[in-house]
Amino acid sequence: MPRIKDLRAYLDALAELGDVRTVDRLVDPHLEVGAIIRRSYETCAPAPLFTNIKGTAPGYRLLGAPGALSSAPGKPLARIALSLGLSADSTAREIIDALAAARTREQIQPVLVDTAPCKQNILLGDEATLDRFPTPLLHEGDGGAYVNTWGTIVARTPDGSFTNWSIARIMMIDGKHMTGLVLHPQHIAQVWQQWADLGEPMPFALVQGGEPALPFISGMPLPNGVEEGGYLGALLGEPLELVQCETVDLQVPASAEIVIEGHLSVERSGVEGPMGEFSGYQPHETSMQPVYTIEAITHRDDPIWPTVVEGEPVDEFHTATGLTLAAEALTQLRAAGLPITTAWEPFEGASHVLVVSVAADWRTALPGVSTGELTQRVNDVIVALRFENLVPRIFVLDDDVDASNVGELMWALATRVHPTGRRIVRTGVILPLLACYTPEQRHTATGDKVTYDALLPAAGKGREPRSSFRFLFPAEVQQQVLENWPN
Template sequence: MDALAECGDVICVDRLVDPCLEMGAIIRRSYETRSPAPLFTRLTGVAAGHRVLGAPAALSSDPRRPLARVALSLGLPAEVTGRQIVEHIAEARRRPTVPPVEVATGPCKENIRVGPRASLEGFPAPLLHLGDGGRYINTWGTIVACTPDGTFTNWSIARIMMIDEKRLTGLVAPGQHLHKVWRQWAELGRPMPYALVQGGDPALPFVAGMPLPDGVEEAGFLGALTGKPVEVVRCETVDLMVPANAEIVIEGYLSTSPDADEGPMGEFTGYIPQHGSKQPSYTVEAVTHRHDPIWPHVVEGQPVDEFHTASGISLAAEILSHLRAAGLPVSTVWAPFESATHWTAITVSGTWREQLPGLTSGELVERIKDALATCRAYVLLTRTFVLDDDIDPSNISELIWALATRWHPTEGHHVRTGPIVPLLACYSPAEQASASGPKGVYDCLLPEPGQGRLVRSSFQHGYPADLQQEVVRTWTP
């Protein structure tokens, strides 16, 4: 918060605001006007001192530092580029994980409510979109769950809707690690212990939303990413550990079967589904929190919001790490925010032909397609474009120009059918129902030198380097 204030990228909303739609409308408006992050200090029906931070990792209001909120969340300078952020996360994937360390207590234990006193009354539970199926208390928090045998602990993000002050429900989607852990408990006929964490390390949502491989625990990777172990404390009523510096922790159990109506909710695709679904229900057994806690909230919708920044960047970093581990000469990966992360752009080294002699561009794209199919992020991919690394795919103007001029209308299309996330808006109802659909990987690589290769006509590429430097030094528009 202090770093955002220094950047002029947070604004206090001190007037009384209604959590029923008004707060969500202000946050949505802040995305679409690239305004500072709104910090709500007075909300109707919410206990005094409880605050809400909207748009915590959206695009910055400073056009010179568009990814400042993302960068600061990850402990990086506000000025870094998208490519540098992706590289930072991907590099951390190559390091050993750093397990969390238990401490005796922490700020999240400043207030403790257990049993009958454990209620969400007085906490912000906003109706975020017109058409949502209910009030959503979790849009940026982390769900902690552990397998019954204690061998794997998952930290993940999934939306959670309030039924009443003691009961919640939320998406437990097949294919996600949360669902796999829940199924193990359900097969034993026992409700799953959970903890829902709001706040904590600002990098936590980026890691909790990252499609890490099976067996990799988010807590350990967060330690590798930040360079220090996460300090955790033991919950009050369940055998789980949570970040000691969290703002709010809700504890309880998740039912063994889908017994509650959940949704719909405005989604990252930019649309509100027509129907909800049956999902398991969470009971609230304990609530612990800081004095005057800050509850972060995201209002998903048409790009750009946190799903597109945080999830898109984490997705790109995981794919980059995976492709490099497969021995492919990949320079960077980017999921364009403006595509609602339905697109992915992969750039390969300008020397890929020397690194892989005798390989055609089509064969390289086939190798990339095969490697992507073994990545856990594969379910999120719809269209993947493979380009030369003279393109910066995080520059949307440059990316669109490259696709328009290098993507052939009919050739170089490599398509296979695979698992999909049903929420992806480009698929038909039948494909969404079956959770399976086509995925395209497109060869947008330039021809070999001497075979009609295009030469870029731009300031960076069309003039001698010394002349570029002189023009930059002497000419100010």
């Protein structure tokens, strides 16, 4: 299908599906906006587009739940699929396959253009302030207004050899300053560290809006040295257009709604957090993080600021980070020569679970290999990846189970995972935001992780047939039933 190139075209596509709802009444950015967005996730409602926000300049808008599950009947993944250049009725498997396939294609590098709509308004010096934009307090108890929840941070190493597009939460300190998480081993932390080692602040650009695929790929755990811009070109089949920033030597997607430019401090002098998080809880602790100083803001007329309100599943952390992590896992497992059908992070698992689905004929592809040996090989591939700290639980399953069907997956895990055996336990670095660990483990960023061998025995060697309509009854009986009892 034709690629959707900017946020406004994306909203038009959602409108055709009845999957966006304009909120014209006056709304309070202090919690009310956040509560409406959270409610929209939990009821699978259309994405709310706020046009009248208290304290915000006239015409400035805010879009909630831009990449969440869709309200369109029969198309629950429509927002995700449309964002990634796929049809609205794409399945989970089709989306993962598209992301993984693009990783094997040659990258298509972005191209620079002279100007773009995001240059319609250029604010410099004292005018470059967040005060006129929607800056909502999203959760009760947040440390401040989180102004970046779905935007892309653009940064480049001091020697210019690597440009990173990433996504991380950023909290407003005042109209000219922000602070946000800069955590190793994320690429933004690696780039910042190189600047900090030189004693120089890191130039940055923060992009709000733009290509709807941009936030998904900005959260994808690509390997070291792989740039998001080139990968996006391979995914979408054509180069992205970039435009030069005003005050820093960086280029940003020309499709942006808003671009914030400046420098990120060498010192960790900003008190950041807490914020309601993807695990479904709100951590109580704060941390010291670098400070973003704003030097310029450019934006389109009547700009739209996309916003995510993280919490219990399903929201954009689960649909974006979880989905792209699974796609990268699939890419690396296949590259290792393993017969893997797909990989999936169940949205309802709050990005705490990765399911690896093994092809039905895997014993033919790997003669003499036991289920335990195959599980060990899967484990060894994942452990070597940069995002291994994000994966506390891996389940290796036969591909007769659709891991994106939460009911089917729960049944399979309950009946195929041994209570105490057939598992590989490892200890290593963890993301402290993972809620399954003790406070002590989260403070030290070290904890146990486990990979479960949930593979069934071979046919004729102890495997019992599934007792369901699809698996137990002859095809002709199924067809007769479907013709007469379609529901």
